[in-house]
Amino acid sequence: MSESLSIIKLGNPLLRQSSYEVNNVKDTRIQKLIDDLMKTLTETNGVGIAAPQVAINYRLFIVASRPNPRYPNAPLMEPIAMINPKIIEHSVETVKGWEGCLSVPGIRGLVPRYQSITVEYTDVTGDSKNVKLVDFVARIFQHEYDHLDGIVFLDRVESTKELISEEEYQKLQNSDKL
Numbered sequence: 817m818s819e820s821l822s823i824i825k826l827g828n829p830l831l832r833q834s835s836y837e838v839n840n841v842k843d844t845r846i847q848k849l850i851d852d853l854m855k856t857l858t859e860t861n862g863v864g865i866a867a868p869q870v871a872i873n874y875r876l877f878i879v880a881s882r883p884n885p886r887y888p889n890a891p892l893m894e895p896i897a898m899i900n901p902k903i904i905e906h907s908v909e910t911v912k913g914w915e916g917c918l919s920v921p922g923i924r925g926l927v928p929r930y931q932s933i934t935v936e937y938t939d940v941t942g943d944s945k946n947v948k949l950v951d952f953v954a955r956i957f958q959h960e961y962d963h964l965d966g967i968v969f970l971d972r973v974e975s976t977k978e979l980i981s982e983e984e985y986q987k988l989q990n991s992d993k994l
Contacts, residue, residue, distance in 0.1 A: 818851035820859050821870040826920045828871070832966040835866075835873040838899050841942045846876070850897045850940055853878050857895070861886045862918050864956040866963035869919050875900045877960035881953050886916065888989070891952060898937035901961060904946070905934035912978075913955055914985060915969045924985040926978035927969050929958045 824831055838846055849872060857865045861884040866877035880895035881887075910928040932950040935957060939945050949957050959969060973979060980988075 818848070818855040821852050821856045823856070823860065823865075823869050823918045824871050826968060826970075830871045830873065831868060831919055831963075831968065833868070833873055834966055835868055835875045835964040838874050838876055838938070841899055841938055841940065846874070846899075847940065849874070849876065850878070853897070854880070854895055860918050863887050863890055864960040865918060866960045868963045868966070875964045877901070877963065879953060879956050879960065881956055893953065897940050898935070898957075898960075899939070901935055901937035901957070901964075903933050903958075903961065904936050906930040907932040911951075913952070914980075915955065915959055916982065916985070917959070917969055919963075920968055920970060922982045923970070924980050924982060925969050925973040927955075927959075927972045928974065929955045929972075933957060 849867060853865050857878055857880055863881050864877060864879050867874040876899045878895055878897050881890045881893045883890050883892065907930050909931045911931045912926045912928050914924045915927045916924045931954065932948060933954045934948045936944065936946050
């Protein structure tokens with residue numbers, strides 16, 4: 817049975833460590849971790865979560881774009897567990913977009929990310945996948961991918977003037993001024 821996991825917050829040194837490759841995708845502990853991350857993500861209204869955010873330093877995360885209170889305009893997709901992911905190609909174009917993080921509550925930042933990326937990863941069955949991601953889903957991937965290397969979105973913000981409280985972000989979003 818899956819359980820909801822505690823999310824570590826900015827300041828916890830584990831959030832800043834590089835993660836280890838997953839050697840055996842079919843290991844029952846890895847499969848349980850994936851189930852637990854899915855449950856945690858659903859309960860926290862996130863659109864992505866990385867294993868390091870629950871203090872487990874494996875190169876594994878979930879991308880799960882869907883409309884929810886934190887991201888009402890997010891596109892709907894089936895959640896995907898991505899194990900040992902890699903960016904193999906990216907667009908020249910970058911786009912700034914607002915990001916938040918379950919490990920950095922209460923703050924949003926305007927973060928530049930590649931508009932499109934081609935990625936490789938291993939799925940839950942151990943199969944290798946190669947997909948192109950664009951726009952918001954590409955942003956989620958890049959955000960979660962950073963967690964695997966101890967990077968948080970605040971490290972990517974170009975100016976502190978591009979930070980905003982969650983409360984002000986929600987006000988702007990509700991007024992359609994974002």
